[in-house]
Each structure stands twice: as C-alpha cells, then as structure tokens.
Amino acid sequence: xxxxxxxxxxxxYYGALLVxxxxxxxxxxxxxxxxxxxxxxGKTTLINQIMGEVASDEGSITLEGRAIDGLSQAxxxxxxxxxxxxxxxxxxxxxxxxxxVLAVQGCAGHGYRFWTPATKTxxxxxxxxxxxxxxxxxxxxDTLAMALPYGVxxxxxxxMALAAQPxxxxxxxxxxxxxxxxxxxxMMLRLLERLKAHYGILLIxxxxxxxxxxxDRISVLCxxxxxxxxxxxxxxxxxxxxxxxxxxxxxxx
Amino acid sequence: MSGLLLLLQVLNGVQFGILxxxxxxxxxxxxxxxxxxxxxxxxxxxxxxxxxxxxxxxxNSFLLAIVAGVVGGMVLGVLLDRxxxxxxxxxxxLDQVLATFGVMxxxxxxxxxxxGPAPISMTLPAMLSGPVWLLGLPYPVYRxxxxxxxxxxxxxxxxxxxxxxxxxxxxxxxxxRPMVSALGINIGWLNTFVFTLGIGLAGLAGTMIAPLRSxxxxxxxxxLILTLVVIxxxxxxxxxxxxxxxxxxxxxxxxxxxxxxxxLGQVLPPGPASTLGxxxxxxxxxxxxxxxxxxxxxxxxxxRQG
Amino acid sequence: MAQGIxxxxxxxxxxxxxxxxxxxxxxxxxxxxxxxxxxxxxxARPYLLVLASRILVFALAAVGLNLALGFGNMVSFGHAMYIxxxxxxxxxxxxxxxxxxxxxxxxxxxxxxxxATIVGYIVLRTRGIAFIMITLALAQMLYYLxxxxxQYGGDEGLTVHQLSNFGALTGNAFALxxxxxxxxxxxxxxxxxxxxxxxxxxxxxxxxxxxxxxxVGTAPTGYRLLAYVFSAVICGLAGYFLANLTSYAxxxxxxxxxxxxxxxxxxLGGMGTLVGPVVGAAAFLLMEIGLQAVTSHWLAPMGVxxxxxxxxxxxxxxSLADLRGRRRR
Numbered sequence: 010x011x012x013x014x015x016x017x018x019x020x021x022y023y024g025a026l027l028v029x030x031x032x033x034x035x036x037x038x039x040x041x042x043x044x045x046x047x048x049x050x051g052k053t054t055l056i057n058q059i060m061g062e063v064a065s066d067e068g069s070i071t072l073e074g075r076a077i078d079g080l081s082q083a084x085x086x087x088x089x090x091x092x093x094x095x096x097x098x099x100x101x102x103x104x105x106x107x108x109x110v111l112a113v114q115g116c117a118g119h120g121y122r123f124w125t126p127a128t129k130t131x132x133x134x135x136x137x138x139x140x141x142x143x144x145x146x147x148x149x150x151d152t153l154a155m156a157l158p159y160g161v162x163x164x165x166x167x168x169m170a171l172a173a174q175p176x177x178x179x180x181x182x183x184x185x186x187x188x189x190x191x192x193x194x195x196m197m198l199r200l201l202e203r204l205k206a207h208y209g210i211l212l213i214x215x216x217x218x219x220x221x222x223x224x225d226r227i228s229v230l231c232x233x234x235x236x237x238x239x240x241x242x243x244x245x246x247x248x249x250x251x252x253x254x255x256x257x258x259x260x261x262x
Numbered sequence: 263m264s265g266l267l268l269l270l271q272v273l274n275g276v277q278f279g280i281l282x283x284x285x286x287x288x289x290x291x292x293x294x295x296x297x298x299x300x301x302x303x304x305x306x307x308x309x310x311x312x313x314x315x316x317x318x319x320x321x322n323s324f325l326l327a328i329v330a331g332v333v334g335g336m337v338l339g340v341l342l343d344r345x346x347x348x349x350x351x352x353x354x355x356l357d358q359v360l361a362t363f364g365v366m367x368x369x370x371x372x373x374x375x376x377x378g379p380a381p382i383s384m385t386l387p388a389m390l391s392g393p394v395w396l397l398g399l400p401y402p403v404y405r406x407x408x409x410x411x412x413x414x415x416x417x418x419x420x421x422x423x424x425x426x427x428x429x430x431x432x433x434x435x436x437x438x439r440p441m442v443s444a445l446g447i448n449i450g451w452l453n454t455f456v457f458t459l460g461i462g463l464a465g466l467a468g469t470m471i472a473p474l475r476s477x478x479x480x481x482x483x484x485x486l487i488l489t490l491v492v493i494x495x496x497x498x499x500x501x502x503x504x505x506x507x508x509x510x511x512x513x514x515x516x517x518x519x520x521x522x523x524x525x526l527g528q529v530l531p532p533g534p535a536s537t538l539g540x541x542x543x544x545x546x547x548x549x550x551x552x553x554x555x556x557x558x559x560x561x562x563x564x565x566r567q568g
Numbered sequence: 569m570a571q572g573i574x575x576x577x578x579x580x581x582x583x584x585x586x587x588x589x590x591x592x593x594x595x596x597x598x599x600x601x602x603x604x605x606x607x608x609x610x611x612a613r614p615y616l617l618v619l620a621s622r623i624l625v626f627a628l629a630a631v632g633l634n635l636a637l638g639f640g641n642m643v644s645f646g647h648a649m650y651i652x653x654x655x656x657x658x659x660x661x662x663x664x665x666x667x668x669x670x671x672x673x674x675x676x677x678x679x680x681x682x683x684a685t686i687v688g689y690i691v692l693r694t695r696g697i698a699f700i701m702i703t704l705a706l707a708q709m710l711y712y713l714x715x716x717x718x719q720y721g722g723d724e725g726l727t728v729h730q731l732s733n734f735g736a737l738t739g740n741a742f743a744l745x746x747x748x749x750x751x752x753x754x755x756x757x758x759x760x761x762x763x764x765x766x767x768x769x770x771x772x773x774x775x776x777x778x779x780x781x782x783x784v785g786t787a788p789t790g791y792r793l794l795a796y797v798f799s800a801v802i803c804g805l806a807g808y809f810l811a812n813l814t815s816y817a818x819x820x821x822x823x824x825x826x827x828x829x830x831x832x833x834x835x836l837g838g839m840g841t842l843v844g845p846v847v848g849a850a851a852f853l854l855m856e857i858g859l860q861a862v863t864s865h866w867l868a869p870m871g872v873x874x875x876x877x878x879x880x881x882x883x884x885x886x887s888l889a890d891l892r893g894r895r896r897r
Binding site: 060062081082083084086087092094098099100101102103107110111112114115116120121122123124125126127128130133169170172173 | 761762764765766767768769770772773776777779780781782783784785786787790791794
C-alpha cells in the first residue's frame with residue numbers, strides 16, 4: 010500500500026549547521042508513527058518543513074502520491090495536512106467557538122464574506138460544533154480561550170487541526186505541559202487512541218509511556234538524522250538508540 | 263556635466279552619507295540590542311547642535327563645542343532614560359514610536375523656548391574654514407574633516423563590535439537577547455552603555471553639522487526620516503548595513519538633487535522639468551528604498567533572528 | 569449584533585448590561601454631535617460648527633485608521649497621505665473645472681483605493697518596525713511630491729475654487745456637517761458588520777497570529793491588504809470633506825506628524841473599539857485647542873501629554889466605560 014505521506018531525503022541547513030539530515034519517512038493511513046529523540050534533534054524543524062513553514066534545502070514530500078513541495082503552508086493544509094503546535098497557538102482572545110469557526114472556514118471556500126457574523130453562519134457553525142462535540146468542548150463554546158485550563162486549550166488546538174478534515178495529522182508534543190488525569194495526559198492519550206483509526210498521524214512526544222502505548226512505528230531522530238526506525242521492540246533493543254539517549258533520563262527501558 | 267563638478271558632488275554625497283551613518287549607527291545599535299525604536303533620535307541630534315553652538319558662543323573654543331554637543335546629548339539621553347524611557351523598553355514598538363514622537367515634539371518646542379524661533383549658527387575657527395585644493399577646485403576643508411571623523415568613528419565601531427568582548431555581547435544581544443540575559447550578563451548595564459553610545463553618536467552628528475547648516479527647531483526631523491530609510495535599506499540592527507546604506511542614500515540624495523533636474527531638462531520642456539525635477543529628486547531615495555525592498559524585504563544585511 | 573462588536577473584542581457575556589452600556593454611550597455621543605449645529609445656529613457662533621466639522625473629519629480618518637491599526641495590527645505611520653490624496657482629488661479636479669460633487673467622491677474613492685492597493689502590496693511584505701518605518705517613508709515620498717508639484721500649488725497648497733457641487737447644498741456649512749456625521753454613522757454601521765464577519769474574523773486572527781491563520785488553510789495577506797485598502801478609502805473620504813471644509817488642499821495634510829497625531833487619536837480613544845477613535849479625535853483636537861489658548865508654545869505640553877497617554881492611558885478613553893477594567897491588549 011502506498012504511503013499516505015512520504016518524505017524522501019529531506020535536508021535543512023541553518024547556515025553551516027545541518028539540522029535535517031536526509032530524512033526518509035513514511036506515514037500510512039490509520040498508522041501512528043512516532044518521532045522521538047533528544048532535545049535539539051530537529052523534530053519540530055522536520056514538522057515545519059513538512060508543513061511548509063520552513064523551506065527545505067533538498068528533498069521531496071508527497072501526499073497521496075502527489076508532490077506538495079511547491080505548495081505554500083496554507084495550500085498544504087487544504088491539501089490535507091493538519092498540525093498542532095508544541096506551544097499552544099489557539100487565539101487567546103477568541104472564544105472556543107470562534108477558534109473552531111476560524112479553523113473550519115479555512116478549508117471551506119474563500120473568506121471574503123463581509124456581512125454575516127462568522128459565528129452565525131450556519132454552515133460554518135454546524136461543522137465547528139460537530140468538531141467541538143467530538144472533543145467534548147461544546148459546553149465551553151462561549152468561553153474565551155484564555156480562560157480555559159491548559160489541557161483544554163491543547164484539546165482545542167487538536168480540534169482546530171481536525172477542522173480542516175485532514176488526511177494526515179502532525180502533532181508536536183500534544184502532551185507537553187500537561188499533568189496526569191482527566192484534563193491531562195490521560196485524556197490526551199484516550200483522544201489519540203480514538204483519532205488513530207481515522208487519520209495517519211505523525212506524533213512527536215517525549216512521554217515514552219504514551220509513545221510505546223500508541224505507536225505502530227517509531228523513528229528515532231538524532232542530530233537531524235533517523236538513526237533507527239521500527240516497532241516498539243526494535244527501538245527498545247537498539248544499541249544506537251541507547252547510545253543516543255545516554256545521559257538522558259528518558260532512556261526507553 | 264564636468265567631471266570635476268561630479269567629483270565635488272560625490273564628495274558632498276559621501277559627507278552627507280557619513281553624517282547619516284553616524285545617525286543610523288546609533289539608532290540601529292539601540293534597536294538591535296534593546297529592541298527600542300527612538301523617534302526622538304533626530305531631536306537629540308538637534309540638541310547636540312544647539313549645545314555645540316551655545317558652547318562655542320560662550321567659550322569660542324571649537325573643542326569645547328564638540329564636547330558640549332556630544333556629552334550634552336548623552337546627558338540628556340540618560341536623563342530621558344531615567345525619567346520614563348526605561349518603562350518603554352518592554353513595550354510594543356507602537357508605544358515606543360508614539361512616546362518618542364511626543365518627546366520629539368517637546369524637544370522641538372523646548373529649543374524655541376530657550377533659544378527663540380530664529381535659527382542660530384556658529385562659524386568655524388580659522389584653521390578649519392579654509393579650502394583645500396582638489397584638482398584645481400576649492401573644497402571646504404571642514405567637510406573633509408567631517409568625512410575623516412566619520413571614518414574614524416566607523417573604524418572604531420567596527421573594532422568595538424568585532425574585536426572586543428563588549429562588541430561580542432552586543433552582537434549576541436542583537437540576535438538573541440533573552441539568551442544573553444539568561445547567561446547572567448547584566449543586560450541592564452549593557453543597555454545603558456549602548457543607549458548612551460547611540461545618543462552620543464547622534465550628538466556628534468549634530469555637532470559636526472552645526473557649522474555647516476543653520477541650527478533650528480525641527481532640523482532633526484528630515485534627517486530622522488532619512489536615517490530610517492538608511493536602516494530599512496541597510497538592514498535593521500546591522501552596523502555594516504548602516505554604513506553601506508548611509509553612503510548609498512547620501513550619494514543618491516545629493517547626486518539626485520544635482521543631476522535629476524538637469525537630466526529632466528534635456529528631455530522635457532523647462533516648465534515641467536523644473537517642477538518635476540524638484541519633486542523627483544527628493545523622492546529618489548524613497549524610490550531606491552522600494553526597489554531594494556522588492557528584492558530584499560529585510561534589507562541588504564538583515565540581522566534580527568529573534 | 570454579534571458578541572462584543574461594539575467593543576470590538578469578543579467577550580463572554582457581552583450581551584445584556586455591558587453591551588447595552590456601550591450602545592447607550594454611542595447614542596449619547598451621536599446625540600451630542602447632532603446638537604452642535606443647533607447650538608451653533610442658535611447662539612450665532614459659526615466657528616463652533618467649523619470646529620465640530622474638523623473634529624468629525626479627523627474622527628472619520630481615525631475610524632478608518634483603526635480598521636488597519638486596531639483590528640488589523642498594521643501600524644501605519646503614513647495614513648495621513650490618504651487624507652491628503654482625498655483633499656487633492658477635490659482640489660485638482662476643481663482646478664481643471666470639474667466640480668460635480670459625485671465626480672469628486674468617485675475620484676477620491678477610486679484614486680485612494682488604487683494607491684492603497686499599490687502601497688499596501690509593497691508594505692505588507694514587511695513586518696513589525698520595518699512596516700512602521702516604510703509606511704512613514706512612503707508617505708513622506710508623497711509629501712515631497714505634493715510639495716514639489718508647483719502647478720498644483722507646491723508648498724503653498726491648492727485653493728479649491730469650486731467646492732464639490734451638490735446643487736443648492738454646495739458650500740452650506742450645515743449640510744457639510746450633517747453629511748459628515750451621516751458618513752461617519754454609515755461607516756461605523758458598516759464596520760459593525762465587517763468586524764464580526766468571516767472577513768473580520770480572519771483579519772483579527774491574522775493580527776494576533778498569522779501563522780495560526782495559515783495553519784487553518786487561509787493565506788492571510790489578501791485579507792490584510794483589503795482591510796488596508798478599506799481603511800485608506802475611509803481616510804480618503806475624510807480628506808474629501810476636509811478640502812470642502814477648508815477650501816484648500818495642502819502638502820501639510822500629508823505630513824508625517826499628522827499620521828502620528830492620527831495614531832494617537834486612535835490610541836487615546838481606544839484601539840480596536842468601534843467608537844473609541846471618534847472620542848479620541850474629539851479629545852485630542854479639543855486638547856490641542858485648549859493648549860493653544862494657554863500658550864503659543866503649546867507643542868511642548870502636547871508632547872508631554874502624548875508621552876503620558878502612552879504610559880498611562882494605553883487602553884484609551886472608551887475602555888474607561890468598562891467599569892470592571894479590561895486588561896491591556
């Protein structure tokens with residue numbers, strides 16, 4: 010089966026520093042492919058390159074067999090890639106509903122509508138509400154994002170990524186900064202389980218328990234290079250991975 | 263278009279460019295390290311000129327005039343910092359622009375209150391007021407002195423930024439301020455040093471220009487705008503960009519004013535030529551800015567990473 | 569009306585008492601403005617009407633700037649050039665003998681829109697402090713152009729010999745005032761629909777986080793450019809009225825100091841609110857007049873007051889109506 014998202018030979022230099030070192034990666038539909046690695050390994054840069062936020066120096070990216078290298082970030086989103094950010098980027102001053110409507114309208118034609126309030130536009134609001142219900146956020150629809158607990162904001166972040174009806178989800182440390190419990194990483198874990206079936210997911214995470222529980226495949230990124238790729242067992246027993254993590258507390262056991 | 267006249271105009275352009283460099287270096291340095299945009303920079307240039315003329319009038323010593331201009335400007339800068347500027351360092355650029363705009367209005371009016379609305383001037387001491395003979399044409403020696411002083415300052419700045427520890431801190435702070443702070447460097451002290459240096463450069467520029475132009479309220483306004491153009495062209499935060507941008511702007515402006523009306527006069531009838539000539543030559547620098555920005559939106563030597 | 573549109577910032581529960589408060593205040597402001605011609609006529613003080621007209625001109629311009637600055641976070645230090653453009657459209661057209669009021673209006677809107685599209689396209693490639701500086705520089709460029717074009721008056725400006733002809737109403741001070749007020753009202757009503765609309769949502773989101781807008785699949789630049797053009801056209805209209813009010817078009821209208829004053833008016837009234845800029849313009853101009861009456865060196869205290877406003881009244885006067893106290897942007 011051809012991969013949903015396919016990356017070949019991706020390279021990025023910052024000056025003389027090689028940040029992404031000829032990375033090859035595949036994501037299948039229905040698969041959760043995790044990327045782990047020490048800090049500074051270039052994981053977020055990789056996602057930025059896939060999204061088009063950062064221009065690649067070399068390499069190719071293919072979505073459903075179609076090369077997307079020439080597309081802008083917004084165009085890639087419309088083509089079917091959704092992304093969540095490591096540092097929450099929901100619009101703090103907007104309500105939950107406004108954030109959701111913003112996300113929904115992005116892939117729903119052009120936005121040059123000047124008269125009807127966005128939060129009263131039936132087509133947009135229906136779809137936004139559906140997404141919010143999916144994530145259990147519909148009760149908070151009129152709350153300002155800044156008034157939400159951090160974990161709920163992270164949920165909203167994922168909701169916005171889903172609103173574009175993507176085929177591939179790129180999630181950058183969705184559990185970052187969250188404690189345990191129902192509004193914390195447990196909740197996020199359950200959410201990711203549910204999402205796995207419907208999308209191809211590329212997940213960057215430091216929480217090893219979550220990674221080993223969710224991932225079908227794991228790639229280990231070190232100094233911009235994939236040093237090992239395989240299922241959980243392969244990673245656990247790989248000597249290169251141990252060496253890369255030497256000194257790091259999160260050594261997978 | 264005589265070649266000699268061209269040479270003289272080029273020299274004038276270089277001299278003007280050097281002046282703009284002094285202004286631009288100060289402004290871009292402060293912006294680079296402190297993320298602070300100071301629209302009152304032009305007014306401080308004006309204050310430097312006023313202090314210089316006042317000191318010269320009182321003591322008849324050119325040297326004291328220079329000291330008064332530079333140091334007076336610096337003292338005023340430190341005063342402004344203590345009085346309220348320090349609150350602005352953390353604010354958005356919009357706030358900084360507006361507040362320093364208000365300070366500029368205040369200073370422009372203050373000099374009228376103290377020295378009256380009429381322009382004042384100073385003459386050069388005999389030693390500096392003669393001509394130098396270049397290829398048969400006289401050129402004011404003082405203008406060459408200005409160029410010389412500017413080049414010395416440029417060299418000193420280069421040495422400071424590239425070869426000293428302070429310079430390294432300045433460069434580091436310009437591209438990643440929080441990191442420098444986190445490394446335990448006393449960023450406050452560094453800020454004060456850079457701010458004072460920047461103001462001092464503006465004061466020096468004003469002092470140098472005082473014998474050449476009439477010193478009056480608002481003289482800094484047009485210079486300020488040209489300085490902003492220089493920084494935009496050269497790259498915000500870059501001293502190298504300020505130097506190159508200043509020379510280019512100085513030359514384009516000076517040569518533009520001299521030659522555009524003549525060139526237009528060859529092509530158009532005299533009436534439209536003179537009207538358009540005046541308008542177009544003062545626009546030349548801005549057109550240049552737009553052209554540079556179309557190819558390099560961040561200027562010729564962009565610096566800001568953060 | 570959607571949540572919080574009068575205040576411009578979405579607020580939970582801006583239904584009921586709080587929104588009503590802003591609507592009432594707006595009505596009060598307009599009622600006061602409607603009273604001016606009455607008072608002026610009854611007490612035979614025509615200068616009151618002229619002064620109020622001037623305030624309305626700048627109120628309109630400030631409202632226009634606020635669309636770009638307050639709602640779009642585009643800090644344009646050159647918006648006065650659109651006031652100047654509007655004024656010169658009237659002056660130059662009548663210089664060539666065209667005095668039809670509708671023609672003047674069409675010219676103003678058309679030319680301002682075209683120039684704004686070109687300028688906007690250039691400046692929106694930059695961000696932050698570069699944006700501020702470049703808008704300033706480009707406005708200066710137009711200022712020098714106006715100054716240099718001797719056949720249109722040069723530094724002396726151009727007298728408008730024939731005001732915008734609207735039949736019997738031409739040159740009538742009351743008619744001018746009322747049409748100014750009506751224009752302001754219409755513009756505010758249109759903005760009241762624009763801000764919560766889908767376009768406005770994208771604009772406001774882009775003003776906070778452009779990357780977030782791209783991440784939902786929308787390219788923000790077109791929306792910001794259009795908002796910039798709308799705001800420029802509103803300023804152009806202000807210039808149109810100014811030329812009719814003063815019978816004069818001058819390069820001074822394009823001076824960068826005027827742009828600075830405009831930003832302060834918006835700030836003073838309340839950035840990102842609908843009606844704030846109207847109050848800000850009135851407060852600023854009244855303050856100017858007050859100071860001028862006290863001393864000929866009025867610019868000195870004016871400068872100090874501007875600094876104090878930026879330091880201490882950053883949210884503007886209009887936000888003072890919110891008794892619970894809104895946090896800073």
